Amino acid sequence: MTTPILEIRNLHARIEEREILKGVNLTIPAGQVHAIMGRNGSGKSTLSYVLAGKEDYEITEGEILLNGENILEMDPAERAVAGIFLAFQYPIEIPGVATMTFLKAAMNAQRKARGESELSTPDFMRAVKEAGAQLNIDSDMLKRPLNVGFSGGEKKRAEILQMALLKPALCVLDETDSGLDIDALQVVSKGVNALRDANRSMLVITHYQRLLNHIVPDVVHVFSDGRIVESGDKDLALQLEAKGYADFDATAA
Amino acid sequence: MADYDIPTLKEEIDRETVESVLALDVDKYKYGFETDIESDMAPKGLSEDTVRFISAKKNEPQWMLDWRLEAYRRFLTMTEPTWAKVHYPQIDLQDMYYYAAPKSSPAPKSLDEVDPALIAMYDKLGVPLKEREILAGVERPKVAVDAVMDSVSVVTTFREELAKVGIIFCSISEAIREYPELVQKYLASVVPVSDNYYATLNSAVFTDGSFVYIPKGVRCPMELSTYFRINEKKTGQFERTLIIAEADSYVSYLEGCTAPMRDEAQLHAAVVELVALDNAEIKYSTVQNWYPGDKDGKGGIYNFVTKRGDCRGVNSKISWTQVETGSAITWKYPSCILRGDGSRGEFYSIAISNGYQQVDSGTKMLHLGKNTSSRIIAKGIAAGFSDNTYRGQVSAHAKAKNARNFTQCDSLLIGDKCGAHTVPYIESRNGTAVFEHEATTSKISDDQMFYCQQRGLSEEDAVALIVNGFVRDVLQHLPMEFMVETQKLISISLEGSVG
Ligand SMILES: Nc1ncnc2c1ncn2[C@@H]1O[C@H](COP(=O)(O)OP(=O)(O)OP(=O)(O)O)[C@@H](O)[C@H]1O
Ligand SMILES: [Mg+2]
Numbered sequence: 001m002t003t004p005i006l007e008i009r010n011l012h013a014r015i016e017e018r019e020i021l022k023g024v025n026l027t028i029p030a031g032q033v034h035a036i037m038g039r040n041g042s043g044k045s046t047l048s049y050v051l052a053g054k055e056d057y058e059i060t061e062g063e064i065l066l067n068g069e070n071i072l073e074m075d076p077a078e079r080a081v082a083g084i085f086l087a088f089q090y091p092i093e094i095p096g097v098a099t100m101t102f103l104k105a106a107m108n109a110q111r112k113a114r115g116e117s118e119l120s121t122p123d124f125m126r127a128v129k130e131a132g133a134q135l136n137i138d139s140d141m142l143k144r145p146l147n148v149g150f151s152g153g154e155k156k157r158a159e160i161l162q163m164a165l166l167k168p169a170l171c172v173l174d175e176t177d178s179g180l181d182i183d184a185l186q187v188v189s190k191g192v193n194a195l196r197d198a199n200r201s202m203l204v205i206t207h208y209q210r211l212l213n214h215i216v217p218d219v220v221h222v223f224s225d226g227r228i229v230e231s232g233d234k235d236l237a238l239q240l241e242a243k244g245y246a247d248f249d250a251t252a253a
Numbered sequence: 254m255a256d257y258d259i260p261t262l263k264e265e266i267d268r269e270t271v272e273s274v275l276a277l278d279v280d281k282y283k284y285g286f287e288t289d290i291e292s293d294m295a296p297k298g299l300s301e302d303t304v305r306f307i308s309a310k311k312n313e314p315q316w317m318l319d320w321r322l323e324a325y326r327r328f329l330t331m332t333e334p335t336w337a338k339v340h341y342p343q344i345d346l347q348d349m350y351y352y353a354a355p356k357s358s359p360a361p362k363s364l365d366e367v368d369p370a371l372i373a374m375y376d377k378l379g380v381p382l383k384e385r386e387i388l389a390g391v392e393r394p395k396v397a398v399d400a401v402m403d404s405v406s407v408v409t410t411f412r413e414e415l416a417k418v419g420i421i422f423c424s425i426s427e428a429i430r431e432y433p434e435l436v437q438k439y440l441a442s443v444v445p446v447s448d449n450y451y452a453t454l455n456s457a458v459f460t461d462g463s464f465v466y467i468p469k470g471v472r473c474p475m476e477l478s479t480y481f482r483i484n485e486k487k488t489g490q491f492e493r494t495l496i497i498a499e500a501d502s503y504v505s506y507l508e509g510c511t512a513p514m515r516d517e518a519q520l521h522a523a524v525v526e527l528v529a530l531d532n533a534e535i536k537y538s539t540v541q542n543w544y545p546g547d548k549d550g551k552g553g554i555y556n557f558v559t560k561r562g563d564c565r566g567v568n569s570k571i572s573w574t575q576v577e578t579g580s581a582i583t584w585k586y587p588s589c590i591l592r593g594d595g596s597r598g599e600f601y602s603i604a605i606s607n608g609y610q611q612v613d614s615g616t617k618m619l620h621l622g623k624n625t626s627s628r629i630i631a632k633g634i635a636a637g638f639s640d641n642t643y644r645g646q647v648s649a650h651a652k653a654k655n656a657r658n659f660t661q662c663d664s665l666l667i668g669d670k671c672g673a674h675t676v677p678y679i680e681s682r683n684g685t686a687v688f689e690h691e692a693t694t695s696k697i698s699d700d701q702m703f704y705c706q707q708r709g710l711s712e713e714d715a716v717a718l719i720v721n722g723f724v725r726d727v728l729q730h731l732p733m734e735f736m737v738e739t740q741k742l743i744s745i746s747l748e749g750s751v752g
């Protein structure tokens with residue numbers, strides 16, 4: 001069997017003495033899209049932050065393997081270079097830094113870390129224009145400071161733009177559909193689907209089954225109280241939509 | 254001329270504080286090399302003989318020597334300012350040299366006569382001295398350079414080309430000999446000899462600096478620039494710069510400074526005077542990168558500078574843009590006297606402090622004429638254990654009808670052991686004056702750092718990027734030449750500020 005892109009084994013994580021992740025097991029083979037659904041506060045964003053290496057969390061047990069390699073010792077930038085991309089639930093504002101400047105800095109930082117040469121300005125511009133057009137992002141938006149004064153939808157599109165340009169091995173999308181109007185949802189989903197690839201895996205966190213009509217997952221997981229309590233195919237999302245989480249909480253207990 | 258009434262100026266200076274500075278973790282100071290060039294030095298220490306020695310070395314006329322001696326006598330009656338909180342180690346004025354000149358050719362006629370070691374040094378600093386090379390590069394904008402090492406101007410480029418339009422760009426020593434009427438008319442007309450302790454000391458012992466004269470109606474066709482370099486040990490640098498823009502003229506002037514790493518602190522006490530006549534505009538940009546001292550608190554430049562511009566004519570304009578990254582102590586308030594009706598003063602500043610650096614900088618906008626306006630944008634970035642103070646004064650005098658000022662001071666803190674302070678003094682003796690002041694203090698948040706790192710940026714790259722964003726409003730006012738350099742300098746200055 002080929003190595004899965006992501007393998008999480010019995011992951012326990014705490015923040016300030018409080019255990020949030022309580023034994024997560026999750027394997028995503030290359031090319032697959034997995035969705036995670038779960039109540040508010042069940043620990044979905046925490047899982048995404050722990051994957052990306054945010055400092056605030058203490059990992060008390062377990063492993064995270066990316067392409068078979070344990071990444072727990074890596075800092076966030078190293079993980080990014082190794083291929084983890086997190087589309088934030090709440091993208092952060094970077095005042096004074098034009099979106100374009102940020103994109104170039106990020107792309108070149110990753111290239112440099114991989115020992116590749118910096119992108120030439122024309123190559124960079126071409127890549128940004130292409131990816132931006134797909135996501136209805138115009139050059140005016142690219143000149144504005146990243147996320148500053150962006151509408152909810154613009155922020156989410158900017159996240160996907162970064163994802164498209166950085167070409168990660170693992171895309172973690174945390175509620176990328178929240179705050180999107182119907183048209184924007186289409187645009188963003190199209191952007192995400194365009195990135196589906198045999199060598200890339202995705203973890204899509206959402207509260208709404210509707211997103212999964214656009215980005216059709218291979219597997220759906222139900223997250224409850226810091227772990228995965230149920231997994232199934234895309235119909236599981238429909239079931240959840242109809243019945244709510246109560247049944248699964250019982251399983252967890 | 255020298256003593257018009259600015260009642261608050263001296264009091265204000267007396268209120269200024271510079272706290273103790275011990276050290277800075279900038280072992281990577283890239284200009285720290287020393288160049289082995291034989292020098293001709295004055296005897297150590299400060300005395301009337303030292304003043305006479307300097308004047309004689311410069312072949313100065315009698316009036317200049319008398320002027321210096323008068324300043325020296327005044328200086329003897331003054332005491333080093335002891336106003337509040339100044340704890341830096343005593344500077345022993347007798348344990349210092351006041352004159353050091355590269356021995357080879359004190360007054361080269363052309364680049365060919367300049368010691369190749371000197372040219373090599375400036376090359377190392379990235380200062381383009383070779384006119385031919387500059388001319389060959391089609392894309393690079395032309396910049397005329399006056400390079401001052403220790404006490405002597407070593408070379409000034411593009412002189413002939415400038416002379417064709419009547420512009421004088423030379424060392425102040427040469428100006429004293431060649432253009433005495435201009436020097437006598439304007440020297441100390443903006444910063445009076447006894448303005449403050451360090452300005453008076455400068456008047457007695459200043460050794461070199463640049464002189465610029467832009468005739469009526471001339472727009473200077475290139476940037477003029479001076480690079481100051483302290484090379485010798487135990488040498489103070491006392492440069493004097495005088496820029497005169499006649500009616501309807503324009504000039505943009507750049508100043509850059511570096512010094513080798515030294516164990517002992519070195520004193521830099523410059524005086525810069527700008528005079529803008531009717532409708533003239535002077536744009537003065539500085540990138541100050543003097544050696545800030547090592548991490549154990551040794552050495553570094555004490556930068557006590559008096560810079561002042563006089564908008565003497567109607568509708569004249571003076572704009573100061575400064576990037577302050579070096580020095581152990583920075584004490585500097587480039588100011589504008591808005592005397593001409595309708596004149597305008599601007600101050601754009603980026604002040605970065607790391608390690609134990611101490612920056613106390615800001616500006617004074619003194620509105621004297623009618624319909625005068627000023628704008629201040631100051632960005633202070635404090636990291637490490639440093640302290641970064643913006644100190645600014647805006648005042649409107651009784652006759653300054655409709656004076657306008659807008660001030661924006663933003664501070665950015667990196668880490669939690671540094672300090673940023675904003676100390677505005679606002680005085681209005683005129684009911685029609687409108688002064689606005691905005692101030693913010695922010696920190697680089699952990700969320701911002703995480704976000705940038707998640708995209709692959711290292712901690713240091715992330716800080717540099719965020720800081721560059723923070724200073725963007727000011728960066729835009731720098732000439733292209735300095736913009737790129739400044740962005741790099743920001744990264745270097747903040748190395749080691751996180752993690
Ligand atoms: N810094 C913190 N200190 C203490 N508890 C925290 C901290 N950060 C998050 N938590 C808690 O961890 C739990 C999981 O939060 P998380 O954001 O991962 O939930 P989520 O599943 O993403 O929720 P939502 O669907 O609302 O986005 C919550 O109870 C939250 O309050
Ligand atoms: Mg969440």
